[in-house]
Amino acid sequence: MKLVIDDVRCKGCNLCVMVCPYHIFQEGRRPNRRGVFVPELDRPERCTNCRLSQLYKRRLCGVCQTICPDQAIKWVPEAKHEPHKVVIEY
Amino acid sequence: MTVEDWFRHDRLPHIFCAGCGNGSIINSTLEAVDSLNWKVDETVFVSGIGCSSRAPGYIVTDSLHTTHGRALAFATGVKMANHDLNVVVFTGDGDLSAIGGNHFIHACRRNIDLTVICMNNQIYGMTGGQGSPCTPTGALSTTTPYGMDEPAFDLCDLATAAGANFVSRWTSYHVRELTRSIKLGLQKPGLSFIEVMVQCPTNYGRRNRLRDVEAMVSKMRDHALLKEKYDRLVAERKPIPEGSFVVGTLTDRNLPALGVRR
Ligand SMILES: Cc1ncc(C[n+]2csc(CCOP(=O)(O)OP(=O)(O)O)c2C)c(N)n1
Ligand code: SF4
Ligand code: SF4
Numbered sequence: 001m002k003l004v005i006d007d008v009r010c011k012g013c014n015l016c017v018m019v020c021p022y023h024i025f026q027e028g029r030r031p032n033r034r035g036v037f038v039p040e041l042d043r044p045e046r047c048t049n050c051r052l053s054q055l056y057k058r059r060l061c062g063v064c065q066t067i068c069p070d071q072a073i074k075w076v077p078e079a080k081h082e083p084h085k086v087v088i089e090y
Numbered sequence: 091m092t093v094e095d096w097f098r099h100d101r102l103p104h105i106f107c108a109g110c111g112n113g114s115i116i117n118s119t120l121e122a123v124d125s126l127n128w129k130v131d132e133t134v135f136v137s138g139i140g141c142s143s144r145a146p147g148y149i150v151t152d153s154l155h156t157t158h159g160r161a162l163a164f165a166t167g168v169k170m171a172n173h174d175l176n177v178v179v180f181t182g183d184g185d186l187s188a189i190g191g192n193h194f195i196h197a198c199r200r201n202i203d204l205t206v207i208c209m210n211n212q213i214y215g216m217t218g219g220q221g222s223p224c225t226p227t228g229a230l231s232t233t234t235p236y237g238m239d240e241p242a243f244d245l246c247d248l249a250t251a252a253g254a255n256f257v258s259r260w261t262s263y264h265v266r267e268l269t270r271s272i273k274l275g276l277q278k279p280g281l282s283f284i285e286v287m288v289q290c291p292t293n294y295g296r297r298n299r300l301r302d303v304e305a306m307v308s309k310m311r312d313h314a315l316l317k318e319k320y321d322r323l324v325a326e327r328k329p330i331p332e333g334s335f336v337v338g339t340l341t342d343r344n345l346p347a348l349g350v351r352r
Binding site: 018074 | 094097102103104106107108109110111112113114117118121262263265266269303304307308
């Protein structure tokens, strides 16, 4: 699964930046065309839900999605299996 | 169904300000509702007037957006007319405890089978930041420019004293715990009252030296004191940290309830 932020809905509050245990969300540095500083994703493939939700058939962690007041965060299935190297820091 | 299916996507993005926590509370509520496999046709959301009361407008179920303070009166009517409906009320601190104060205590006294979720931002958000009965002492608002000099309501104590079966308090930062607590409340026969402390960066934070959303949310996170820890501190006669508020399930009992599904 792939983590995506809907930049039409995001209002740039940075609550996701505060809560992600992997610090995947980084404060946005450039405004989009609506003037919103949408957070940038830092190696989103580290996200627990991206890696394991299909295996467990349910949403794992997902705290960013629940706290996002603007319903802007979701996971979409990836086009096809793209192997990538995942480095997890503890 | 999934949580996403409970939203009216044609109405999103919603009108709440950037960083307003009301949206997080809607997410938690819908996650709890979805986990109980409730049916859209058997669920009704009711609200009064205020920013918080806009919430039912973004949910696919039938809903009532009523007059200021009267959400509980309408919800009581819905529940008494049809006990089989699951009725959830969204309300604000001003809506519930100022203009709707009497409805609140009597709904608790009747212990009618509703779930009341109060988004307590400690201010009148929608009308531009007037002080509410939940504005803490010393806080600045447009109607208290020298600082609030009245004590604030403890809505959870009020609900417990008036007879509600389930009372809990969380914040919009503790979304996981909040979801779990709302689920318990939804399952409980009788009135369940869930108070959610929430940030209003526009009208509360800005005036009270909490410059951004992060400052508001960190303050809530750092001052939330778990009920279990609070009880321990009291038992050990240790001082309670200043400015903290208790979070967790505060009341859970089984008094006779009204309007419970047969
Ligand atoms: C009978 C009546 N009186 C006053 C108002 C004006 N009014 C609209 S919203 C509001 C306050 C809402 O505050 P709260 O319930 O705390 O909700 P918030 O906007 O903070 O979420 C008031 C006083 C009204 N709409 N109707
Ligand atoms: S929590 Fe949601 S609205 Fe806020 S910055 Fe993150 S994606 Fe955007
Ligand atoms: S005024 Fe306050 S309560 Fe209303 S939408 Fe804005 S931040 Fe939320």
